[in-house]
Amino acid sequence: MAKGLDVGTMNIVCAEMEGENVVFVQQRNAFLELDYSDLTKMMLDNANVQYVAKGDKIYVLGDDAMKFATVFRKSTRRPMKTGILSPEEKEAVPIIKLIVEKVLGEPNYENEVVCISSPANPIDSDIETTYHRKTMEALVKKLGYNPFTIDEGLAIIYSELADNSFTGIGISFGAGMTNVTAAYFAAPIVSFSIARGGDWIDENAAKATGTPKEQVCAIKESNFELKYEVELGSVEGALAIYYDYLITYVVENLKRKLTEVTPPQVDFPVVLAGGTSKPRGFKRIFEEKISQVGLPVDVSQIRMAKDPLFSVARGCLIAAKTKEE
Ligand SMILES: Nc1ncnc2c1ncn2[C@@H]1O[C@H](COP(=O)(O)OP(=O)(O)O)[C@@H](O)[C@H]1O
Ligand SMILES: [Mg+2]
Numbered sequence: 001m002a003k004g005l006d007v008g009t010m011n012i013v014c015a016e017m018e019g020e021n022v023v024f025v026q027q028r029n030a031f032l033e034l035d036y037s038d039l040t041k042m043m044l045d046n047a048n049v050q051y052v053a054k055g056d057k058i059y060v061l062g063d064d065a066m067k068f069a070t071v072f073r074k075s076t077r078r079p080m081k082t083g084i085l086s087p088e089e090k091e092a093v094p095i096i097k098l099i100v101e102k103v104l105g106e107p108n109y110e111n112e113v114v115c116i117s118s119p120a121n122p123i124d125s126d127i128e129t130t131y132h133r134k135t136m137e138a139l140v141k142k143l144g145y146n147p148f149t150i151d152e153g154l155a156i157i158y159s160e161l162a163d164n165s166f167t168g169i170g171i172s173f174g175a176g177m178t179n180v181t182a183a184y185f186a187a188p189i190v191s192f193s194i195a196r197g198g199d200w201i202d203e204n205a206a207k208a209t210g211t212p213k214e215q216v217c218a219i220k221e222s223n224f225e226l227k228y229e230v231e232l233g234s235v236e237g238a239l240a241i242y243y244d245y246l247i248t249y250v251v252e253n254l255k256r257k258l259t260e261v262t263p264p265q266v267d268f269p270v271v272l273a274g275g276t277s278k279p280r281g282f283k284r285i286f287e288e289k290i291s292q293v294g295l296p297v298d299v300s301q302i303r304m305a306k307d308p309l310f311s312v313a314r315g316c317l318i319a320a321k322t323k324e325e
Contacts, residue, residue: 001017001108001109002016002017002320002321002323003112003113003115003145003316004114004115004155004314004318005103005115005116005313006117006155006312007029007096007118007136008080008312009029009078009080009083009174010028010030010198010275011026011028011275012096012100013025013310013313014103015310024313024314025105026310027062027099027102029062029099030078031062031065031077031095032060032068032074032076032077033058033059033074034074035056035058036055036056040072043071044058044060050064051064061095061098061099062099077089077091079091079095079099080176081176082125082176083127083174083177084129084131085131085132085135093135096136097139097142100139104140104143106143106144107144110144112144112324113146113323114140114145114147114320115316115317115320115323116148116149116150116316117150117151117155117312117315117316118151119132119151119193120179120191120192121193122193123192123253123257124194124196127195133149148323150319151181151191152177152181153169153170153171153182153188154181154183154186154188155313155314156181156273157170157183158186158314158318159305159312159314164267166183166186167184168267168268168271169254169269169270169297170183172311173246173272173274173275174197174275174276175197175199176195176197176199177194178194178196178197180192180253180257182254182258182268182297184266189261189263194250196246197246198276200246202216204238204242205235205238205239205241205242208238209233209234209238211235215235216235216239219235220239220279225279225280226243226279226284226285243279244285246276247285248293251290252293254295255294258295268295268298269301269302270286270290270301270303272305273304274308277304277308278309282304290302
């Protein structure tokens, strides 16, 4: 059986087999803290919402937190920031444990293998990923599973590049981070992360235009398209500028990292995944940057993952099944 678990800054996704099909269970990686009162408790019970009561607080988790934030006029909080457990959030570990429990469910049997995605070490910040990785492994082990981790970029390669013997470049453009892996027969030759992603685009476009970042994010997620011409001064224009900046930064760093190793002289297809890669026009801009900057490998093609939001979880599932066999 085995399961794949994608632990992202915005979304936590579990993948498992149901007969011949892969099924996904997803929750927002967010929570809402409410003061305990009989009225609040009754409202949540009536709405059939699961929550946990702790001391004088009530915690609503995942997608329900997003739904009830407006009802209670409170902001949701997030256990993770820039790809790892947030050092600024004191409830990070107990809350993420509950959300992981929600998506993974009980093991089908003792010590069922789970492959968890983990960020690679970033090149542009002092973020250290060991604590995050070890804590996630320990949480999943506590639930009765036998966990191991792989880099998020490698998960994309497992998911999308079986037809090329798991050789190529996988890039996950997430909320908190961008993760990049180049692999040769499933062995990483370059793997790194960049502490910038969708959140970084939202924050900067919000600052530049004086717009609340929730509003910027909503515009970005609904029908936003990366066009040739941008309307200067608009939120869309600012989004396009930061998209361009992020993609350029990723491609330049990929070039630099590949130059440091001696990559084998074979075709390296590139697969793009993650929520941030979803706007129309994203692939075109990426292709343009690759041809401008040039990589020290033969890029045979550039394509989008079939399902950008589920690709990492699917790759983790494939890695877990391979290990269990
Ligand atoms: N249709 C869309 N267009 C642009 N960005 C999107 C879209 N859907 C989701 N996103 C962005 O993708 C990011 C979440 O993607 P995801 O791969 O789940 O990230 P993570 O793995 O970090 O949780 C967020 O920044 C979100 O705003
Ligand atoms: Mg992700």
